[in-house]
């Protein structure tokens with residue numbers, strides 16, 4: 001019934017939604033992509049904004065940021081997000097991409113909720129532990145992530161935040177943070193390209209201390225990197241003090257290559273990412289337990305896979321192809 005009322009409201013409000021979609025897609029193609037600002041960074045942001053406007057996961061910083069990004073203006077934020085949030089609140093429909101923490105097994109629509117919930121737990125459990133809690137929080141491929149700005153952490157937690165990404169995306173974000181009046185002095189922004197062998201030196205030069213226990217959030221990034229960059233990054237984690245950890249997600253190699261039942265889906269995914277002038281490059285092999293490839297990647301760098309979840313279920317027509325991992329340096 002709720003989904004029916006929600007759908008009816010969306011039909012009535014469709015002129016506003018369509019105008020929002022047109023402005024948004026025009027800005028992504030004509031402004032973001034042309035200036036080499038990540039277009040894919042808008043996808044997870046959109047997911048978190050959906051949860052925010054539905055009231056299932058509050059992310060005030062993301063909402064304020066979205067009024068000033070190359071992809072959004074306050075007008076398109078209103079036409080798309082506020083209108084959808086209004087329909088969700090009036091109808092009471094908070095499922096699909098509005099859900100948080102969302103259903104399990106998660107489906108295509110609730111994939112982003114599952115992912116967000118997994119990383120929220122991974123970060124919270126690491127940063128709020130009493131013993132040997134991380135002193136540095138590094139967001140690799142930060143995009144429009146806002147964990148550094150509204151993470152609910154113990155007040156006395158003394159932690160240095162770093163956000164790492166390529167220069168055009170970081171500059172657009174910094175500008176939006178300023179325009180939105182979001183305090184960001186506690187964050188060090190590090191401009192670099194993970195596919196270049198020297199990116200870790202840039203991080204070190206920016207003040208990153210390799211002798212401090214560190215939590216690294218690496219969400220929604222590995223699929224855009226070459227395998228060497230993925231392995232090098234895990235090797236970096238293994239050089240950090242014991243207690244350091246990385247929260248990271250991977251696509252399956254089969255989905256990426258379009259093997260077996262993933263043929264159509266893989267084509268659609270590659271096409272969707274090409275829309276942003278970006279490409280999907282890396283996926284992990286899975287094995288019978290699905291976690292075998294991630295476990296072996298972690299082990300190769302002397303790390304331990306401590307928590308593993310996946311979207312979907314093994315019984316689905318399309319078996320799981322998206323994996324979330326919490327990897328520890330024990």
Ligand SMILES: C[S@@+](CC[C@H](N)C(=O)[O-])C[C@H]1O[C@@H](n2cnc3c(N)ncnc32)[C@H](O)[C@@H]1O
Pocket residue numbers: 038040041042043044045140141142143144145164165166169192193194195218219220221224225
């Ligand atoms: C899909 S977005 C994810 C953003 C953010 N982690 C989140 O979950 O909201 C991928 C991000 O990785 C960054 N990225 C992709 N390839 C990169 C590379 N080679 N070096 C640095 N950053 C990269 C993009 O600029 C983009 O911000």
